[in-house]
Amino acid sequence: MNIISFLSLFVSFILTIGIASSHAGLSSSYYDRVCPEALPTIKRVVEDAVAQERRMGASLLRLHFHDCFVNGCDASILLDQTSTIDGEKNAAPNANSARGFEVIDKIKFEVDRVCHRPVVSCADILAVAARDSVVILGGPSWKVKLGRRDSTTASQAAVNTSIPSPFMDLPALIKNFKDQGLDEDDLVVLSGAHTLGFAQCRTFRSRIYNDTNIDPAFASHLRTICPQVGGNSTLAPLDPIPGSFDAKYFTNLVSKKGLLSSDQALFNGGETDELVSEYSRDLEEFLEDFAKSMIKMGDIKPLTGNRGQIRNNCRMVN
Numbered sequence: 001m002n003i004i005s006f007l008s009l010f011v012s013f014i015l016t017i018g019i020a021s022s023h024a025g026l027s028s029s030y031y032d033r034v035c036p037e038a039l040p041t042i043k044r045v046v047e048d049a050v051a052q053e054r055r056m057g058a059s060l061l062r063l064h065f066h067d068c069f070v071n072g073c074d075a076s077i078l079l080d081q082t083s084t085i086d087g088e089k090n091a092a093p094n095a096n097s098a099r100g101f102e103v104i105d106k107i108k109f110e111v112d113r114v115c116h117r118p119v120v121s122c123a124d125i126l127a128v129a130a131r132d133s134v135v136i137l138g139g140p141s142w143k144v145k146l147g148r149r150d151s152t153t154a155s156q157a158a159v160n161t162s163i164p165s166p167f168m169d170l171p172a173l174i175k176n177f178k179d180q181g182l183d184e185d186d187l188v189v190l191s192g193a194h195t196l197g198f199a200q201c202r203t204f205r206s207r208i209y210n211d212t213n214i215d216p217a218f219a220s221h222l223r224t225i226c227p228q229v230g231g232n233s234t235l236a237p238l239d240p241i242p243g244s245f246d247a248k249y250f251t252n253l254v255s256k257k258g259l260l261s262s263d264q265a266l267f268n269g270g271e272t273d274e275l276v277s278e279y280s281r282d283l284e285e286f287l288e289d290f291a292k293s294m295i296k297m298g299d300i301k302p303l304t305g306n307r308g309q310i311r312n313n314c315r316m317v318n
């Protein structure tokens with residue numbers, strides 16, 4: 001063995017140790033040596049997608065949330081239905097609702113190309129795309145922890161039981177987040193993601209026809225676009241400026257203009273009222289806390305070490 005091949009063996013040994021020693025947890029520098037171009041590439045594709053359709057930023061943020069809340073941040077939401085995979089996309093909270101899968105495919109393709117091999121997991125792509133989306137739309141930035149691996153299974157039943165429903169009241173929402181290791185403050189600040197994006201009539205119909213904790217003019221306006229029968233998929237913005245990451249979501253809750261019953265539940269005379277009004281007055285505090293809670297959400301039950309795999313195609317198990 002000559003000195004060159006000895007050195008390269010030595011270097012790859014050190015690299016392996018480096019990766020192995022980070023198995024215990026996630027690290028924001030995970031891809032720095034393996035593929036330094038990975039993160040800039042994800043950012044570029046997200047920027048293109050959001051430039052084409054601003055709502056895509058919201059949709060990508062939501063995909064990461066719906067991934068993390070169902071057996072951890074393991075890209076299980078991306079797996080297509082097969083005879084052996086219980087496609088999470090078809091579960092009630094995702095069907096005809098979760099979107100952005102083609103953008104994730106595009107990112108995966110570009111990242112594997114610049115890295116010359118599939119080293120970046122689909123679960124990490126979801127986490128980075130969510131952060132990049134928030135930044136592009138004017139929200140805070142944070143260092144995304146990396147090194148998650150991808151699941152080889154998916155569960156529709158777990159989606160049904162883990163994704164919170166827009167009809168939940170405050171105690172149910174608190175319990176739902178607590179089951180994920182997230183507290184009431186995380187619930188309030190992460191719900192602030194609804195400063196972005198849209199919801200379909202079927203998700204807010206009962207609120208605008210039956211809830212009493214709603215601004216009457218707001219409700220009657222929404223009834224003109226969301227009839228009692230039909231129009232299930234008609235969209236309304238979750239916040240007055242759905243393409244901009246601001247604190248208006250919270251201002252709206254204080255004036256009883258939350259779109260979903262679960263939004264208004266956060267400001268309805270309960271213990272979370274105080275934090276909602278604080279965020280409605282203090283944008284900086286909202287941005288800072290949102291970033292912290294996103295890191296916490298991204299830490300939910302990742303697959304590391306030799307658990308799971310790095311998928312070649314985010315839609316299927318290798």
Ligand code: HEM
Nearest residue numbers: 058059062065097164165166190193197198199200203262
């Ligand atoms: C607190 C409990 C939550 C409930 C009950 C809830 C429910 C919903 C519902 C019903 C929609 C509309 C879906 C549709 O009509 O197709 C929606 C949209 C959205 N949610 Fe949530 N959500 C919650 C928390 C979160 C969290 C924690 C995040 C992210 C951190 C998030 C991000 C979003 C985004 C960005 C959209 C807009 C998506 C788009 O326009 O494509 N939500 N949510």
Ligand SMILES: *[C@@H]1O[C@H](CO)[C@@H](O)[C@H](O)[C@H]1NC(C)=O
Nearest residue numbers: 090091092155156157158160
């Ligand atoms: C999940 O919910 C949908 C719609 O309510 C239902 O059709 C499906 O059977 C449920 N799946 C499981 C596995 O519980």
Ligand SMILES: *[C@@H]1O[C@H](CO)[C@@H](O)[C@H](O)[C@H]1NC(C)=O
Nearest residue numbers: 205206207208209210211228
């Ligand atoms: C409103 O409540 C009434 C009485 O509980 C119920 O019959 C009706 O279906 C509800 N409407 C909507 C849109 O949820």
Ligand SMILES: *[C@@H]1O[C@H](CO)[C@@H](O)[C@H](O)[C@H]1NC(C)=O
Nearest residue numbers: 201202203205230231232233
């Ligand atoms: C519209 O949504 C409601 C409530 O989710 C559902 O019961 C109804 O079957 C839907 N109608 C259509 C045409 O999909």
